[in-house]
Amino acid sequence: MRCDEAQVLLHALLDSELDAGQMRDVEAHVAGCPRCAAELASFRELRTRMSGVALNYAAPDGLHRRIEAALPVASAPALRAVAPSRRSLLKGFALGTALSAAAATGVVLMVMRSDRDQRVLRDVVSAHLRSLQAEHLTDVPSGDRNTVKPWFNGRLAVAPPVVDLTAQGFTLLGGRLDTIDGKAVAALVYKRRTHVINLFVGRSASAEHSPLRADMVQGLNVGRWSDQGLSFIIVSDIDSGELQEFHVKYETAVRAGA
Amino acid sequence: MAGERNDTAQARRFRDAALPHLDEVYTLARYLLRNVADAEDAVQECYLRALRHFDTFRGGPIRPWLLAILRNVCFATHRQRNSGEPQDAVPDDAVPLWRDAAPTPEALMLRAHDDETVRRLVGALPQDYREVIVLREINELSYREIADVIGAPVGTVMSRLARGRALLRAAWLEAEETVR
Numbered sequence: 001m002r003c004d005e006a007q008v009l010l011h012a013l014l015d016s017e018l019d020a021g022q023m024r025d026v027e028a029h030v031a032g033c034p035r036c037a038a039e040l041a042s043f044r045e046l047r048t049r050m051s052g053v054a055l056n057y058a059a060p061d062g063l064h065r066r067i068e069a070a071l072p073v074a075s076a077p078a079l080r081a082v083a084p085s086r087r088s089l090l091k092g093f094a095l096g097t098a099l100s101a102a103a104a105t106g107v108v109l110m111v112m113r114s115d116r117d118q119r120v121l122r123d124v125v126s127a128h129l130r131s132l133q134a135e136h137l138t139d140v141p142s143g144d145r146n147t148v149k150p151w152f153n154g155r156l157a158v159a160p161p162v163v164d165l166t167a168q169g170f171t172l173l174g175g176r177l178d179t180i181d182g183k184a185v186a187a188l189v190y191k192r193r194t195h196v197i198n199l200f201v202g203r204s205a206s207a208e209h210s211p212l213r214a215d216m217v218q219g220l221n222v223g224r225w226s227d228q229g230l231s232f233i234i235v236s237d238i239d240s241g242e243l244q245e246f247h248v249k250y251e252t253a254v255r256a257g258a
Numbered sequence: 259m260a261g262e263r264n265d266t267a268q269a270r271r272f273r274d275a276a277l278p279h280l281d282e283v284y285t286l287a288r289y290l291l292r293n294v295a296d297a298e299d300a301v302q303e304c305y306l307r308a309l310r311h312f313d314t315f316r317g318g319p320i321r322p323w324l325l326a327i328l329r330n331v332c333f334a335t336h337r338q339r340n341s342g343e344p345q346d347a348v349p350d351d352a353v354p355l356w357r358d359a360a361p362t363p364e365a366l367m368l369r370a371h372d373d374e375t376v377r378r379l380v381g382a383l384p385q386d387y388r389e390v391i392v393l394r395e396i397n398e399l400s401y402r403e404i405a406d407v408i409g410a411p412v413g414t415v416m417s418r419l420a421r422g423r424a425l426l427r428a429a430w431l432e433a434e435e436t437v438r
Contacts, residue, residue, distance in 0.1 A: 008420045015394065015419075017401045045368050046427050047395075053373045055380065055396050059284035063298050067280065067305050071273045118316045210412075213402060 001029040006036045014043060019212040019225075020248045116181070120233070123180045125217045127187070128198045128235040131176070137189055137196065138174030148175045152186050158230060160186035160201035163253035170197065170246055180233070190246070197236040197246060204231035212247045214240055223247055227254075272312045275320045276305065282321065282397055283328050289392045290332040292381055300335055304328040322403040325393065329407060368427070369434045379429045387422030390415055 001009075006029045012018050013026050030037045131137050140151040149162040155177060164172055173189040178200065185202035204226040215222045221243045223234040232250075234243055283304060287297035304327050308315075315323055371379070380391060393404045405412045 008417055011420045011423060012401070012416055015401070017416075042368075042427065043423055046423060046430065049368050049370060049430075050376065050395055052370060053376045055373070055377055055392075056281060056285045057288045059280045059301065060298065063284065063301060064280060067302060068273075068277065070302075070306065071269055071277070071309065118318050 001025050003029075003033060003036055006030065006033065007039060010036065010040045011043065013040070014047060020244050021251070022211060120181050121215060121217050121222060124198075124200055124222060124233050124235050125220055127178045127180060127200070128196075128220065131178075131187065131189070131198055132196060136176070139176035141174040143172045143174075145172065148172065148188070151175060156184060156186055158186065158201065158203050160188060160230070161254040162188060163250060165190065165246075165249055165253060168249045168253075170249065192236075192238050192242060192246070195236055195238045197234060197238065199250070200233045200235070202231055204229050212244060214243065216240075225251075227251070268312060269309065272309050276308055276324055279321055279324055280305075283324055285396055286325055286328055286389075286392055287332060289381055289388055289396075290329065290385075291335060296335055300328060300331045303331045307331065319403065321397065322399060322406045325397065325399075326407045326409070329389070368430055371430070371433060375433060379426060379433060382429065383422060383425055387418055387425055390418045391422045391426065394419060 006026060009018065009022065009026045010030065013023060018026065030040055140148055142148050143164075143166070145162040145164050149159070152158075152160060152175065160175070162172070162175070166172065170190045170192050173191050173196075175189065176187050178185055178187040180200055180202060183202055185200045188199040188201065190197040190199065206226065207229045209227045210225055212223050212225045215224075220235055220237055221240050223240075223243050223246075225232050225247065234246060236243060236246075238246070280301070284297060284301050287300045287304075288294070291297050291300060304324070308324055308327050311327075380388060380395075383391060389408060390404055393399045393407060394401075399407065401412050401415050404415045408415070
């Protein structure tokens with residue numbers, strides 16, 4: 001790792017935003033580079049100093065009251081109603097600034113993105129639960145990657161990387177086809193002790209590598225990343241540490257061509 | 259009517275979800291607009307807009323959604339005021355990430371400043387850096403959430419945080435000298 005990369009990534013390290021692999025890389029660089037080590041220590045101190053002061057502001061009571069008054073409580077005017085009721089809703093607000101079209105578009109785009117995000121999360125979690133309930137865990141039950149990988153040929157437009165992680169504590173149970181966000185994807189099934197891990201592999205919109213992003217949905221841990229035009233989503237009831245471990249071991253094995 | 263009942267129920271859901279974050283929304287508005295009256299106006303406008311668009315909100319964390327609306331309102335205020343970008347906008351590469359000399363152990367010791375001084379230092383940062391610093395250090399959003407709020411890739415969030423903190427540290431050390 002070069003110093004200029006480390007200079008940026010050490011902040012992500014401080015903010016706990018790195019996956020285990022990146023964390024190791026940054027720490028290894030810092031261990032051998034006094035200048036970056038000094039920077040890390042300095043920014044850690046800045047963080048400590050900042051956490052010692054109150055930087056937030058409390059909204060004035062008057063503002064709180066005005067906003068509350070404008071929100072309907074019981075027999076309130078309808079929101080999507082005709083002009084008169086909207087005007088009565090507006091009354092509590094000082095007539096604020098009009099938004100430009102560009103600003104409004106920004107809101108819509110953001111909403112759409114989070115919308116799709118939620119749908120994907122919901123889909124993978126139901127697919128995971130379905131696979132456990134319906135006794136339809138695998139279409140091709142096999143612990144042999146040379147059986148599982150070719151099975152997807154002709155069934156999907158992508159070739160999911162299938163790796164054997166038995167030595168690392170994750171046993172391959174097989175694979176099946178599933179649907180996420182209306183698209184056919186590969187589901188690879190692994191087992192850790194008594195826990196089932198579903199790894200969904202589909203086509204990604206970008207060829208870029210993105211680090212692991214963890215969420216929790218309905219008590220299940222979900223991890224997402226993408227690499228080389230494929231997007232990966234893990235769902236399991238293993239804890240987030242083990243999920244991260246799976247991600248690191250899977251990626252390492254794929255890179256090694258194991 | 260059933261439609262009205264639904265709208266009322268929705269307004270109540272909005273209130274329960276959004277009102278608890280009023281202080282946080284107001285805090286971001288104060289740092290973005292650096293003016294009490296403008297901040298209050300922007301927060302009111304933000305809640306009004308958020309309520310109107312609440313039917314497009316599909317769950318998940320509400321804070322990034324709310325803060326993104328606030329940010330758009332603040333920028334519209336800026337545009338109206340200045341008919342252009344905020345005047346202190348600085349291109350990313352204009353701010354050196356590196357300080358020229360390697361920091362000596364003495365230079366690394368940062369004195370404690372009081373609340374007011376640190377607020378002033380954060381408030382004096384250029385817009386692009388100020389907002390990511392506030393969203394991260396005060397609102398405590400994740401990088402992904404910050405990226406959603408400012409509508410930029412996570413990589414941009416990371417590099418702006420790095421430069422923003424470097425600027426803040428420089429300002430911090432400078433403020434120490436004037437105190438001494």
